[in-house]
Amino acid sequence: MTKTVQYQNELHKFLIWDTAGQERFRALAPMYYRGSAAAIIVYDITKEETFSTLKNWVKELRQHGPPNIVVAIAGNKCDLNDVREVMEKDAKDYADSIHAIFVETSAKNAININELFIEISRRIPSTDTNPASSGKGFKLRRQPSVTKRSCC
Ligand SMILES: Nc1nc2c(ncn2[C@@H]2O[C@H](COP(=O)(O)OP(=O)(O)OP(=O)(O)O)[C@@H](O)[C@H]2O)c(=O)[nH]1
Numbered sequence: 001m002t003k004t005v006q007y008q009n010e011l012h013k014f015l016i017w018d019t020a021g022q023e024r025f026r027a028l029a030p031m032y033y034r035g036s037a038a039a040i041i042v043y044d045i046t047k048e049e050t051f052s053t054l055k056n057w058v059k060e061l062r063q064h065g066p067p068n069i070v071v072a073i074a075g076n077k078c079d080l081n082d083v084r085e086v087m088e089k090d091a092k093d094y095a096d097s098i099h100a101i102f103v104e105t106s107a108k109n110a111i112n113i114n115e116l117f118i119e120i121s122r123r124i125p126s127t128d129t130n131p132a133s134s135g136k137g138f139k140l141r142r143q144p145s146v147t148k149r150s151c152c
Helices: 021-033 048-064 078-083 088-097 113-122
Strands: 002-007 010-015 037-043 070-076 099-104 138-142 146-149
Touching: 002 078, 002 113, 010 113, 021 048, 037 113, 048 070, 070 088, 070 113, 088 099, 099 113
Parallel strands: 010 138, 037 070, 037 138, 070 099
Antiparallel strands: 002 010, 037 146, 138 146
């Protein structure tokens, strides 16, 4: 999947890998995040356990992912606020503590999706200095999800 985002006077094209978040597929994850410029880890704001699982993915990325990978945390299904289990402030505090981007999204209602990619664009080093972007695009992923510019 690809997504193109206008950032300042540049067009950033993301190559996005949506990887399965389930534990049984965990061994496959490095194939996606290796060489990636950014990872989006997605949890479901209506399911507390997905937020706990997300923390394991953050650890894995920190231990085995590219050293400068941009990590973004997306609390998806923000359209279901009535059945929320994860408080936005708790997630934001956690994201801040690990220097990750944080945003609540709704894939269903297209809320904050573009904003998320723009923020990732802002954090990824410019095309002049980033080897991953020299004509190869980015790579990405999901929940939990990891993304690739090459975002996994
Ligand atoms: N209300 C609401 N439902 C959503 C949203 N995003 C996804 N869903 C629904 O949640 C369910 C799961 O969506 P998936 O995209 O399959 O989730 P996933 O995390 O990719 O699942 P796996 O790849 O199997 O781990 C589907 O029924 C979607 O329609 C959202 O933002 N809001």
